[in-house]
Amino acid sequence: MMLKVGELARRSGLTVRTLHHYDSIGLLKPSGRSDAGYRLYNRDDVARLHQVQALRRFGMALADIGQFLAKPGTSLPDLIARQIDSLDRQIAEAAKLREQLAALRGQLLAGEEPELATWLTTLEQMTVYDKYFSKEELAQLPIYNDPAAPEEWTALIEAVGQNMAAGVPPSDPSVQALAEKWMATFSRQAGHSFDIMQRLDNMWSREEEYRKQSGVTFEMRNYIAAASGQGKLALYAKYMRPEEMETMHKHFRTRAHEWPGLITEIRQQMAANPSPLAPEARVLAQRWYALFTDMVGNAPDVRERFRKALENEPALNAGRMMSDDVLNFLRQAHAAA
Structure with missing residues (x-):
């Protein structure tokens, strides 16, 4: 019995696009083709797909799965x-x-x-944490295991709440310092992992009861985000020209919210296919380049001065989502595009 790609997708719970991707990277090649050119999968193909999906559930990257299954004696x-x-x-x-x-x-x-x-x-x-993290991850997660974590957050939340109640604007240096401490604490208690930070934020956004228990409101998060952005812009101003700072201020007001979603998509693509030459990677790289250009402008040496700011100002990297591996992936994909 041979299954067409659509039937295999339906019965396996995957998408046709995923199966096409597995074929394109050599992870799951169909054993046959119909007269019309449709992919056809037999029993051995389905057994291999079982192995692929099992290894994915164990957290193995696609590139590593191919190497693992290619080894003799794989059982x-x-x-x-x-x-x-x-x-x-x-x-x-x-x-x-x-x-x-x-x-x-x-x-x-x-x-x-x-x-x-x-x-x-x-x-x-x-606990709600189990919906977002494995037991192994929880065992290594400071925000979950560190006895001092609740006290740290209580103090930070109280300080932020007092400033908001007093009407202190996010542009105030004291609030910016508080936002810097907030982001540094979040990053440290998430093990300095963007993936963990993203999942913690998703958990906070989706789980109303957890959000209530945390004491962090949407208004409070927006207040911290605004203060963090203002503080970082002040640091960038040491390296950028006035007209470039006007561009950055406008970007932070209108498009800064686009970055987290885009970076999440990029990381998902890297997990699915680490090759920067993939068509999907090139599309994402073009979106990144357009968004980055909207933030810093088109001056010939603006990117060099932006890079120097990141190198010389440690505070700019606190909670930064764009890690070096993501940036290298995007640069290669953009060059290929």
């Missing part, structure tokens, strides 16, 4: 055994939580007041 039974072990751990954790919830419900129905430790144990097991 499908061993890979499935790893999947079973992972599922067994998830089932055990779910069963433990169910048992805890059943006991808690029983106490409440009997008119008993559960102990503090019982509530805390249940909360720990159903």
Whole structure:
């Protein structure tokens, strides 16, 4: 039995575009073609797709998956055994939580007041963090594990709230210093990982209860973002010309919000296909170049002065999303385009 690409996409839960991409990078080549030229996949192809998806779930990059599967002696039974072990751990954790919830419900129905430790144990097991991070990631995540983290954030949130209540503008140097401390703390407690920072921000944005517990409001985040932007613009002003600063101020007011989404797309593309020569990479590089040009203008040496600012001002790199690996990827893709 041979499956067309559309049928395989439907039954595997993937997209046709993903399967085409796997074919283009040599990760999953169809064993046949129909008379009309459609890709056809047999049992062995589907088995290989199972391996690819299993390794993706274990966090392996596509480039590494191809190398791994090319090694002699790669064992499908061993890979499935790893999947079973992972599922067994998830089932055990779910069963433990169910048992805890059943006991808690029983106490409440009997008119008993559960102990503090019982509530805390249940909360720990159903924590919202599990929806966004693996157990391994949580074990290494400072914001989750560091006992001092809650006190740090409480102090920062109180300070920001006081400034907002007093009507202190984001352009005030004291607020900019507070924003710099805020971003540095966020970066450090996220392990200086943009991916972790992005997921923490997604969790905060989507989980209303978590947002309430954190004490950080949308207004507070916007206030910090405005102060951080003003503070960084003041540093850039040491290297850029007045007319270039006017361009940067306009960009920060009108288009700065586009950067996080674009960088997330770029990182997703790098994870799916690390080659800067891919057509998707070239399109993203063109979007990056256009947005960057909108920020700094077209002066011949403006990019050199922008780079010097980043090199000489450590505060400009606090919480910076555009890491060196992303920048190198974009430069190569843009050169190819």
